[in-house]
Amino acid sequence: MDPTTAAARLVPGHVGPLVRALFVSAEDDPAAEVADDRPVPVARLVAFRGEKPALTDEDLERLAERLVAPAVPAEAALPLAGALARTLAALAASELDDWHAVRLRPGDFAQRMRAAVPDVEHALTDDGRALYRAVLDVLAVHILLFFTRRSDFVARTLPSETRRLAELAAGQDGSDGDGGGGEPVFREAVPDGVLPDGAVPDEEAPDDAFEAQYARDVTVLHNHLTIFGIDLAHSPDSWPLDAAYLGLQCERGQPETSGPPARERRDPGPQAPPVPAEQALSGLDRVLVRGVAGSGKTTLLQWLAVGTARDELPPALSAELSGRVPFLLPVRRFASHSGIPSPDGFLAAMGHPGAAGQPPGWAERVLRAGRGLLLVDGVDEAPEDDRERLRTRLREWTTRYPGNVWVVTSRPSAVPEDWLAPDGFTELRLAPMSREDVAAFIQRWHQAAAQQSPADLDRLGHYERTLLNAVRITRDLGRLATNPLMCGLLCALHRDRRGYLPSGRKELYDAGLSMLLERRDRERAMVPTDAIDLPRQPKIQLLQKLAHWMLVNGRSEMGRDVAVDTLARHLPAIPDAARQGDAEDVYRHLLNRTGLLRETTPGTVDFVHRTFQDYLAARATVQRHDFTLLLDHAHHTEWEDVIRMAVALARPDECAQLLNGLLAPHAGVKAAEARHRKLLAAACLEHATELDPEVRRRVQRFTRDMMRPTTPAGARALGWIGPIVLEMLPDPATATDAEAYLLALTATSIGDDMAIDYLTGLRERPHLDVRAQLASAWRKYDTERYAREIIAHLDDTELYFPVSDPQELHALRRLGGRPHLQIAGRFTPDQLIEGIVAERLTRLWLSYDLGVPMDWLTALPRLETLLIGSRLPRPTDIPEGIEVVEL
Incomplete structure (x- = not known):
């Protein structure tokens, strides 16, 4: 050239x-x-x-x-x-x-x-x-x-x-x-912008000016988070992203091993500990991030967009993302913009207010120059039939526009494992919040609440301490507090109810709706500001109609006109609302005063979070006795949460109808989908308040043979069913080593201390894969109990014991230390020196960047080998005599 x-x-x-x-x-x-x-x-x-x-x-x-x-x-x-x-x-x-x-x-x-x-x-x-x-x-x-x-x-x-x-x-x-x-x-x-004969206009000048304004707009549009119920009377619903963002952690879709280094093994083995999102994303230009509802997928993309627009990125990402142009593309809006957009339609799909003012061909030029950061949010919010078209478009984009960075998000079960792997995408999973993350979130939430000088300022410290203790010792609350959405809701409800919290998921959602629909309206204004004053139940009934429409039509948002028409059809049946205004008035009231709806772009409305939409849609379906609708769609992944919530809301005979229907053959359902429906029935058991024992036994009988996973992916997939699966897993004493490893994967995928009882049957296994999997799961459970019942019994030969917090480190010290440790969390050198039994440690594996020189290793006289995770910067000042192995 x-x-x-x-x-x-x-x-x-x-x-x-x-x-x-x-x-x-x-x-x-x-x-x-x-x-x-x-x-x-x-x-x-x-x-x-x-x-x-x-x-x-x-x-x-x-x-x-x-x-x-x-x-x-x-x-x-x-x-x-x-x-x-x-x-x-x-x-x-x-x-x-x-x-x-x-x-x-x-x-x-x-x-x-x-x-x-x-x-x-x-x-x-x-x-x-x-x-x-x-x-x-x-x-x-x-x-x-x-x-x-x-x-x-x-x-x-x-x-x-x-x-x-x-x-x-x-x-x-x-x-x-x-x-x-x-x-x-x-x-x-060229003076005064006059072009000489035969010259072509310089496109860069308008592009640069527009990009500068666009970067400012991105920051304004996305630099905020919703934190439920900080102070409903005096504060806004959203908070600055840089003040409220809690660093999310990711696990690799094709995980590293927690046993010896990967090069010493024949298979990938158990998963490595989660690492900060910026570390997991570093060096990757095509990523699919999976995460459950409320886990922070959208928040992560907002953080990437704002950091890139401001050019304020952590060092791990600055080389790859600095100077790029971020496009945050919500999949749920594609349908309202004639399907998956072309680059010129990106800004319209994003709801960007300056879409009409972009220079012609600007987005195309950005992508062709390899300067784009494409953040495609919510593959699961596309209708199932459209997801393959979306994958085809992503393949076309990545081929046509090399050099750009792509981050795509989805709920875990919405697309198959390795869905985008043939196109060069690496899979990451947003990790559930650890005990330390939950504690940090609760503390930050209460600090933010205190900054508003609320009337209950003198009680916030007490609320914080009691909630931290409740989440730590109450199993049901610990199971709920696994993602930012649920943690925020727990904090708000705990404060709103002066220290009382509901124990189950259904009760939590009911209480959350009550708080948002009643306390919000009561405290924001003493008198109605829009001439409408609706009690809680009519509001819920109307919101259910909108959620049900979205469910039936496979949408995560709806046009404003459609919402008004839907309300108009149902208003005559709800006199409390009909006598106070027409459908347009009621729509504005629900939008402005409930805290559950938002207009994402002019002319479109959605729920503030998909969880509330699913719950309200389930309520509507149960009230309509439309269980045939649920059963007709039970093999579609986007209906999973709706069906589980419907079981929690239904009467005993209706629960039996639903569960028997999930087990029964269904026209047009493939074999794999039939298996999925049976597993969904098992997942629903824990939500049924009252159920015919024969129906429960029937579900367990139908699914017991499905509880022997044959692949690691299948083993982990069983974890989404929840603790009920522990009752159906086979006796580990009868399993081969290969089967025992898969059973360990399933049991440790269930973040409930009930799993510890099952795992005790695997703790004496000598096979390294089984021992390494048990060791790597420690962070999910009560530290002292897991150390006593699992860690203390694991043969330490060639096994690296991961430690993610000081409590785990000191628990190992009380057990006499271990020869091989894996550092999987934030520590200072002083904490490590104090916690490590120096006389035993011979190998140290860093899976987490400590961010300091390594001269402190002189305090570990028997240390022979330092292993460095593949995605970490090489440490400095390593004492002589210590072999460094880069994985």
Whole structure:
């Protein structure tokens, strides 16, 4: 490829953000406090040096690959990116400071960069060397321009150089192509926007201006979270994302092992401990994130969108996402925009207010330049028949627009395992909140409530302490508090009811509706502001009609006109509402005063969370005695929660009808779907308050033979049924080692302390896979009981014991320590030194970035091997004599 043509593709909007990622920001720069007074060495500005570099060598290589992606064909990109990465890395040893660098011509600065790594060009072809020099010339302009913009001293003392660099970068169109370090060739300056004859308009200027505004808009649109019931009388429903966001954790879909390192094993083995989402996402450009309702899937995408728009990303993500343009695409809105949109329709599908003002072809140009961050939210909210079309479109997009980053979310059972794996997607799962996460959420919730100076300020501390204790010791509450939505609801109800909490899921939802529909309206205004004052029950009845329409029509939102028409049809049957206003008035009242509905875009409405929609739809279906509707759709994954809630709401004879119907043959249902229906019947048993014992025995009889999983995926899938499955699993004493491992997977997928009793039957197994799986599940259960009944009995030969919090570490110390430990949570060196039995430890596996130098390892005299997780930055200051193994 002609070097001039290649360099011309490196437009400022692409190169500038990537160059900024090479250097520390002013806030993080140790030299920032003196930057206004004197020059700063270039070596101190780069982000890939020091004790805790923000960019690793791998990050630098990925950044170089992104840089050259628009400029060269795929086959030439890798060697060129490698050469650039080595050249950029040499800046860490540069003797120049920023002031003297800016005084150089860009061509001379590029020549100095090449001279620092003279052997780099030897591995390139003649064409490769020409490309390398052309691209480096472009980079030199933007690096020097960055120096002028980060330092007031440089800009003030070198005004002509600063102005000239800005003009060069703005008009840059490639290099002279001679490979000799000369100045790049630039577009002719055009006064007053008048184009010379035969010239084409420059699209970059309007694109840059629009992108700047778009980044601000993204922050405004998505920088908020709903935290239920912080202070319904005096506070807004949403809170700033950066203040309320609780770091989510992910598990790999194809997990690492919790036994010895993967290279020493023949199979992937038990799952590795969850890691922070930014660590799990680092280095991935195609990801499918699975998570249950309320687990934070949308929140994660909002956080990525806002962080990218602000260019305020954690170091693990900055190299990959800095400078990208985020598009947060909610799948539920596709149907109202003529199906899956094309790039020009992205903003409309997002509900972006400036959609009509985007420059023609802008989104297409962003994707073709490989600068997009595509956040596709909620595959499960597409009708089942449309999901394959969505997968086909994703395949087309990723093929047509290489270099972009894709993050797709879905509920776990909505699409098959490895649904997008053939298209290069890695699967992650949002992990249930750990005990520490739940405690942190409860504390943060009450701190936020206290900041509002509420009337019950003096009681909030007591509420916080009693709720923390209740969640820890009450099994039913512990089972409910597994995701941010449920934790928020528990906090709000606990406060609203002055320390009393319902014990079951149905009771929790009923209480939540009561709180949102009654306390909210009562406390926000002493008198109605819209001439409508509805009791709780009529509100619920009307909301049920909307939820039922969405259920029957397979939608997660509905048009405003459809909502009004639906209410109009049902108002005559609800006199309390009909006499207070027409359907339009009632719709506005439900929208503005219930806290359950929202207008996501002009003309469309949905529920604030899918959980409430499903629960209200189940209530409506049970009231209509429409169990045939439920049974006709029981094999569709999006109906699972509705059916489970319907069982909780139904009378005993209706429960029996539903469960018998799930077991019975059903026309048009495939064998795999029939199996799914039977498992759903088993999952429903725990929700049935009263049930004919014969029906219960029949369900157990039909499903008992299905409780012998044959694959790891099948074993984990049984976990969604809940604790009831423990009653149907076979006796582990009769299982082979391979079967015992699968049974351990199933039992440890059930986050309930009831599982411990079953797992005691597996604790004496010598097979490493079984022992490793039991060890890796510790964080899900009561620390002391699990340590006493499981951990203490596991043979420690070649077994790594994961510790995710100080309580687990001290429990191991009381057991005498272990020779192999896996650090799977946030610790300080002092905590580890205090908790580890140094006389026993010989191997230490880091699955979590401690973020500190490793010289503290001198306190562990018998330590022989340090293993580093594959996605962690390489630690520094490791004492001599310790072998480092990178996994």
